[in-house]
Amino acid sequence: MALASTLGELQQELNCPICLDPLQDPVTLDCGHNFCGTCLAQRWEDLQETLPCPLCLQGCSTSGDQRNTQLRLLTDAIQQLSAANSGRQGADCREEQPICGEHGQLLTQFCEVDLELRCAQCGISCERQGHPLASIPVAAERHRRQLKGTLASLQQKLLQATKEQACLEEQQQTLQEKGHTRLTQLSKEFRSFRGSLEEEQGRLGAGLSRKLKEASQKALENREQLAARSSILQSLLRDITQENSQGDQVLLLSINQLHSQCHQSLQLEVPKALSCAQVSPSSVWDCRIPPHAVGLHNLMSKFQLPLTLDPDTAHWQLKVCSQGRMAMFVMDVTHQGQGLRPQAFTSHRAVLASQTWETGRHFWLVQVRSTNSWALGVCEEAFPRTRGVPCLPSQGCWCYHKAGPPERPGYSPRVPPAFWGVFLDYELGEVSFFDLKERTHLCTLTGTFTGPLRPYFAVGSSPSPFFLRILEGLPRRFSL
Numbered sequence: 001m002a003l004a005s006t007l008g009e010l011q012q013e014l015n016c017p018i019c020l021d022p023l024q025d026p027v028t029l030d031c032g033h034n035f036c037g038t039c040l041a042q043r044w045e046d047l048q049e050t051l052p053c054p055l056c057l058q059g060c061s062t063s064g065d066q067r068n069t070q071l072r073l074l075t076d077a078i079q080q081l082s083a084a085n086s087g088r089q090g091a092d093c094r095e096e097q098p099i100c101g102e103h104g105q106l107l108t109q110f111c112e113v114d115l116e117l118r119c120a121q122c123g124i125s126c127e128r129q130g131h132p133l134a135s136i137p138v139a140a141e142r143h144r145r146q147l148k149g150t151l152a153s154l155q156q157k158l159l160q161a162t163k164e165q166a167c168l169e170e171q172q173q174t175l176q177e178k179g180h181t182r183l184t185q186l187s188k189e190f191r192s193f194r195g196s197l198e199e200e201q202g203r204l205g206a207g208l209s210r211k212l213k214e215a216s217q218k219a220l221e222n223r224e225q226l227a228a229r230s231s232i233l234q235s236l237l238r239d240i241t242q243e244n245s246q247g248d249q250v251l252l253l254s255i256n257q258l259h260s261q262c263h264q265s266l267q268l269e270v271p272k273a274l275s276c277a278q279v280s281p282s283s284v285w286d287c288r289i290p291p292h293a294v295g296l297h298n299l300m301s302k303f304q305l306p307l308t309l310d311p312d313t314a315h316w317q318l319k320v321c322s323q324g325r326m327a328m329f330v331m332d333v334t335h336q337g338q339g340l341r342p343q344a345f346t347s348h349r350a351v352l353a354s355q356t357w358e359t360g361r362h363f364w365l366v367q368v369r370s371t372n373s374w375a376l377g378v379c380e381e382a383f384p385r386t387r388g389v390p391c392l393p394s395q396g397c398w399c400y401h402k403a404g405p406p407e408r409p410g411y412s413p414r415v416p417p418a419f420w421g422v423f424l425d426y427e428l429g430e431v432s433f434f435d436l437k438e439r440t441h442l443c444t445l446t447g448t449f450t451g452p453l454r455p456y457f458a459v460g461s462s463p464s465p466f467f468l469r470i471l472e473g474l475p476r477r478f479s480l
Contacts, residue, residue: 008105008106008108008120009108010078011078011079011082011105011106011120012105012108012120014071014074014075014078015120015121016034016035016036016039017033017035017054017055018035018036018039018040018043018054019036019039020120020121020124021036022075022079023035023036023071023072023075024036024037024038025037025038025067025072026067026068026071026072026075027040027067027068028068028071029053029058029060030058030060031053031055031056031058031060033053033054033055033056034068034071035054037067040054082106098117098249098253099119100118100119100121100122102119102122103119103121103122105119105120105121106119107119107136107249108120108135108136109122109123109133109134109135109136110133110134110135110136110139110140110252111123111131111132111133112131112132112133112134112139113131113132114131115252115255115256115259116256117136117249117252117253118133136248136249136252137248139248139252140248140251140252143251143252143255144244144251147240147244147258150240150259150262151237151240151241151244153266154233154236154237154240154262154265154266155237157233157265157266158230158233158234158237161226161229161230161233162230164226165223165226165227165230168219168222168223168226169219169223171219172215172216172219175212175215175219176212176216179208179211179212179215182208183205183208232265233265236261236262236265239258239261240258240262243258296421296434296436296439296441299363299421299423300363300365300421302361302363303361303362303363303423304363304364304365305355305362305363305364306364306470306472307353307354307355307364307455307470308323308324308325308353308354308355308470309324309325309326309327309351309352309353309354309457309470310324310343310351310352310353310354311324311351312341312343312344313341313343313344313345313350313351313352313385314327314344314345314350314351315344315345315346315348315349315350315351316344316346317329317330317349318330318349318350318351318459318466320351322469324354324470325469325470326467326468326469326470327351327457327466327467327468327469328466328467328468329349329372329459329465329466329467343385344385345385345386345458346385346386347384347385347386347387347388347389348385348388348391348458349458349459349460349461350385350456350457350458350459351457351458352379352454352455352456352457353454353455353456353457353470355454355455356381356452356453356454357424357426357452357453357454358426358451358452358453359426359427360426360427361423361424361425361426362423362424362426363421363422363423363424364421364422364455364470365419365420365421365436365470365471365472365473365474366419366420366421366422366457366468366469366470366471367417367418367419367420367468367469367471368402368417368418368420368467368468369416369417369418369465369466369467370404370459370465370466370467370468371404371465372404372459372460372465372466373401373402373403373404373459373460374401374402374404374457374458374459374460374466374468375391375399375400375401375402375456375457375458375459376399376400376420376422376433376455376456376457376458377391377397377398377399377400377422377431377433377445377455377456378397378398378399378422378424378431378453378454378455378456379391379396379397379398379399379453379454379456380396380397380451380452380453380454381451381452381453381454382396382451383395383396383397383456391456391458393445393446393447397456398431398445398447399445399456399458400420400422400433400442400443400445404460417467418435418437419435419436419437419471419474419475420433420434420435420436421433421434421436422434422455424453426449426453429446429447429448429449430444430445430446431444431445431446431447432444432445433445436474
């Protein structure tokens with residue numbers, strides 16, 4: 001490689017400035033410049049007295065026209081050495097030491113505009129066109145730096161593609177889990193509606209399976225696209241690494257193609273990630289089933305309203321706090337019977353809401369944690385609060401009663417919170433109760449409402465822990 005470069009530089013120095021070919025029968029002028037004897041004679045053909053040097057224009061006498069025998073021998077020796085060196089290296093050597101096909105000279109310069117190697121004679125035409133030229137080592141070093149920057153960008157793209165592929169697989173897994181969880185919920189909802197809803201359940205199950213299949217197919221296509229993208233980037237990285245380890249000429253011969261491939265690879269689009277919005281209530285779960293099932297979501301969205309507990313109606317063992325959103329059981333006998341309010345319950349451990357209705361539809365959420373029996377519903381404004389009247393529709397109280405676990409001395413079981421929904425349709429004369437956690441309709445009580453109604457909450461007579469909270473929405477861990 002070093003010998004070929006040196007021979008190329010020597011050949012360039014031993015070219016005639018007039019014909020640009022190797023010196024033939026060289027002549028050395030007084031100024032020191034060398035020319036072919038024939039070329040110099042043609043240039044001075046019509047001149048008689050002052051004979052200027054074709055390069056520096058210094059005047060030379062005819063006596064200064066001296067044949068340079070040593071220079072001629074040196075030129076012949078350099079040409080023979082170059083030919084011998086080319087013959088020894090063969091085809092492989094020619095690939096490493098490319099020769100200009102037009103002028104038969106070594107390619108010793110690089111055109112930064114055309115991105116091609118040039119010989120000395122090609123370089124003169126490039127200079128006339130204003131194309132910047134650089135020696136092979138300088139050009140190779142500059143393009144190596146550029147490729148190094150591109151290599152880092154490609155590696156970053158490959159890392160990003162790998163992360164996106166892992167994220168895609170995680171999203172697919174989450175999507176599958178959500179789908180299977182939803183299938184389980186659907187199974188629970190339809191247990192109480194098997195008779196008339198078997199056909200609807202099959203339709204929903206098939207639709208869900210189709211959506212999951214479509215999502216899985218989309219995820220597979222995205223994964224294949226990412227795999228293909230990663231393969232392209234890996235192949236390009238290998239090509240760049242391999243070419244970067246080659247010689248300067250080999251690198252620069254393929255630099256144009258490498259830049260083009262790098263540009264195309266950086267423009268590759270990344271497939272859009274899957275979104276769990278595909279299994280949102282507004283898409284897959286909009287189904288034609290009665291309000292007691294999936295329609296419960298519509299009841300909440302259209303008719304839910306916030307309640308506040310009225311502390312003036314609370315039994316003395318029920319403490320209302322959190323700005324009327326919570327009621328707790330307190331066992332404080334020191335305050336028994338002290339400072340009773342006229343509207344407070346004394347016959348039941350109960351409390352009413354501050355809201356009163358004589359028309360419309362209303363839905364509210366209640367969270368209860370209790371080892372005791374309790375009840376919730378609505379009652380008439382005139383429902384007795386000081387007499388031990390049972391909480392029955394015939395007495396003006398429509399309630400759902402929940403019995404606590406069997407009492408055992410010295411045993412206090414840990415009871416998880418339960419979430420309940422109450423829906424009042426005043427004109428229709430119905431009060432419906434829902435287990436929101438299980439998404440089931442518990443029961444519906446009917447009556448003829450003629451006066452004001454208020455939400456009613458009560459706890460049993462046993463002094464066990466009790467906690468009640470009015471909710472504005474369901475916890476995030478489960479939704480309708």
